[in-house]
Amino acid sequence: MTQSSQTNFDLIVLGTGSAGQNVATSCREKDWSVAIIDPRPFGGTCSQRGCDPKRVLAGAAELIARSRNLKGKGIAGENAIFWSDLMAFKETFVEGIPESTEEKFEKAGIAYFHGTASFTDTNTIRVGEHELTGGKILIATGAKPATLDIEGEELLMNSEGFLDLEKLPEKIAFIGGGYISFEFAHIAAEAGAEVHLIHNNDKPLKNFDPDLVEALVESLKKVGIRFHLNTKTEKISRSGEHYIVEAKEEGKALTLEVGAVIHGAGRVPNIEELDLDKGNVEADKKGVTVNDHMRSVSNPDVYAAGDVSGSPGLPLTPIAGLEARAVTANLLDEGNKTPNYTATPSVVFTYPMLAAVGMTEAEAKDSGKDIKVNILDMSDWYTYKRMGESPSMAKVILDKNDGTILGAHVLNSNAEHLINYFTIAMRHGLTAEQLGDTLFAYPTDGSDVQYLLEL
Numbered sequence: 001m002t003q004s005s006q007t008n009f010d011l012i013v014l015g016t017g018s019a020g021q022n023v024a025t026s027c028r029e030k031d032w033s034v035a036i037i038d039p040r041p042f043g044g045t046c047s048q049r050g051c052d053p054k055r056v057l058a059g060a061a062e063l064i065a066r067s068r069n070l071k072g073k074g075i076a077g078e079n080a081i082f083w084s085d086l087m088a089f090k091e092t093f094v095e096g097i098p099e100s101t102e103e104k105f106e107k108a109g110i111a112y113f114h115g116t117a118s119f120t121d122t123n124t125i126r127v128g129e130h131e132l133t134g135g136k137i138l139i140a141t142g143a144k145p146a147t148l149d150i151e152g153e154e155l156l157m158n159s160e161g162f163l164d165l166e167k168l169p170e171k172i173a174f175i176g177g178g179y180i181s182f183e184f185a186h187i188a189a190e191a192g193a194e195v196h197l198i199h200n201n202d203k204p205l206k207n208f209d210p211d212l213v214e215a216l217v218e219s220l221k222k223v224g225i226r227f228h229l230n231t232k233t234e235k236i237s238r239s240g241e242h243y244i245v246e247a248k249e250e251g252k253a254l255t256l257e258v259g260a261v262i263h264g265a266g267r268v269p270n271i272e273e274l275d276l277d278k279g280n281v282e283a284d285k286k287g288v289t290v291n292d293h294m295r296s297v298s299n300p301d302v303y304a305a306g307d308v309s310g311s312p313g314l315p316l317t318p319i320a321g322l323e324a325r326a327v328t329a330n331l332l333d334e335g336n337k338t339p340n341y342t343a344t345p346s347v348v349f350t351y352p353m354l355a356a357v358g359m360t361e362a363e364a365k366d367s368g369k370d371i372k373v374n375i376l377d378m379s380d381w382y383t384y385k386r387m388g389e390s391p392s393m394a395k396v397i398l399d400k401n402d403g404t405i406l407g408a409h410v411l412n413s414n415a416e417h418l419i420n421y422f423t424i425a426m427r428h429g430l431t432a433e434q435l436g437d438t439l440f441a442y443p444t445d446g447s448d449v450q451y452l453l454e455l
């Protein structure tokens with residue numbers, strides 16, 4: 001369970017994901033004595049059960065879609081996903097992470113413990129038989145699928161189960177219309193499954209631009225995904241090898257018989273097992289309640305970072321890193337560093353990809369600013385026409401007074417790159433004119449940017 005008999009540490013870190021590892025290694029580099037604890041294979045969600053393995057699968061789905069777009073335009077024949085080979089390829093990115101992470105801790109002189117951590121008092125953590133005392137404690141325990149209060153919800157498979165499916169079911173249903181369902185539904189559909197996506201209201205991908213979401217939904221319908229919006233899932237049951245989903249779609253009965261039902265209906269901070277009361281650590285449904293410096297509002301020796309923190313940051317990997325860096329600075333220098341969440345970009349890795357940074361059109365209108373909204377259909381622009389790509393859209397919101405960019409929203413195969421260009425400009429205060437004046441190599445996605453920025 002442990003590589004150390006030591007029980008007193010300058011810092012105890014709960015969780016070995018992006019946030020926990022970051023703070024543990026940085027503090028150890030400054031000669032702090034550090035312990036880190038995790039009940040699961042070391043390395044956290046993003047690299048083993050989230051972003052990275054997901055994107056390997058999404059890459060194959062994207063290739064199928066891209067080659068379909070050029071059918072009759074120079075590309076012939078059918079590509080297909082061979083699921084077991086794709087899963088074996090995905091595994092090459094994941095295998096070995098727990099061992100290499102443990103090795104990294106070992107080399108750095110970080111004491112590591114495999115087990116579930118919980119507070120026994122304000123500065124003491126129990127893990128198995130061990131009681132460890134920490135001058136400071138970082139909670140970085142991430143998030144887990146939310147409880148949905150659906151009869152038979154124990155039959156749901158979560159995102160991890162999907163990423164490990166040995167065989168893709170012929171029919172598959174996703175509950176929830178957020179990132180996970182959209183990304184996985186696209187992968188499953190491109191791999192040949194009949195896919196149903198059940199969402200409880202009329203606004204899937206609620207934080208994204210509704211016009212672009214609508215265009216994405218129409219595009220995914222063409223791949224065969226069936227959207228059931230305003231649909232309440234009432235019961236999931238088993239029938240032999242299959243699962244029966246009973247729901248009400250716009251008030252009418254909907255029954256689906258599928259090979260798997262996937263949970264894509266939100267994740268919640270992982271705090272249940274921590275005995276936070278004993279540590280005098282306040283928390284609510286958003287997570288551990290922290291001040292602007294990521295410090296617990298009730299226990300000054302405790303910090304939280306990443307998905308488990310009740311901060312304004314989104315539950316995304318770059319935010320786990322950002323918050324971890326702020327915690328490290330505050331621990332090492334007893335400083336008051338506040339994470340700067342300005343211009344947090346986010347991408348839904350479907351094909352086309354949907355990306356956003358900054359304000360939505362509705363938020364910009366509500367802000368009272370004098371705004372210019374550029375809505376562009378780019379399907380017939382050279383960059384997209386040459387790849388047979390449609391839809392390709394962008395919406396860019398500018399401040400007419402000072403020429404800054406308030407928000408950018410993109411739906412196309414280059415959305416992941418374009419959103420990063422906008423993010424650089426917004427984070428560093430470049431105006432639309434300055435970004436437009438940048439020289440981008442031609443012909444690339446970047447050379448289109450100037451046409452999105454007209455004031």
Ligand SMILES: Cc1cc2nc3c(=O)[nH]c(=O)nc-3n(C[C@H](O)[C@H](O)[C@H](O)COP(=O)(O)OP(=O)(O)OC[C@H]3O[C@@H](n4cnc5c(N)ncnc54)[C@H](O)[C@@H]3O)c2cc1C
Pocket residue numbers: 014015016017018019020037038039040041043044045046047049050051052054115116117118140141142143159160180270273274305306307308315316317318320
């Ligand atoms: C399917 C999926 C796809 C995603 N794709 C993306 C993406 O493309 N881009 C993106 O930016 N974000 C993505 N995310 C979100 C991203 O993975 C998280 O924001 C990020 O991993 C959070 O890092 P963290 O360090 O806060 O938590 P985690 O990486 O979840 O680490 C928390 C660790 O704490 C451990 N733990 C839990 N309880 C305890 C306890 N009591 N004691 C000790 N340890 C404990 C857990 O076992 C875990 O290892 C995705 C998430 C999922 C689920």
Ligand SMILES: NC(=O)c1ccc[n+]([C@@H]2O[C@H](COP(=O)([O-])OP(=O)(O)OC[C@H]3O[C@@H](n4cnc5c(N)ncnc54)[C@H](O)[C@@H]3O)[C@@H](O)[C@H]2O)c1
Pocket residue numbers: 148150175176177178179180181183198199200201203204205206231232233263264265266267314315316346347348349
């Ligand atoms: N590309 C990425 O960056 C990426 C990918 C995957 C996950 N993530 C992270 O993981 C988090 C969790 O992802 P997610 O997709 O599970 O959640 P989400 O919050 O993105 O979306 C969940 C959706 O499910 C709906 N819902 C809730 N209960 C429902 C029910 N009973 N029936 C039908 N619909 C229901 C909600 O209205 C909500 O819109 C995200 O917030 C995101 O931060 C990020």
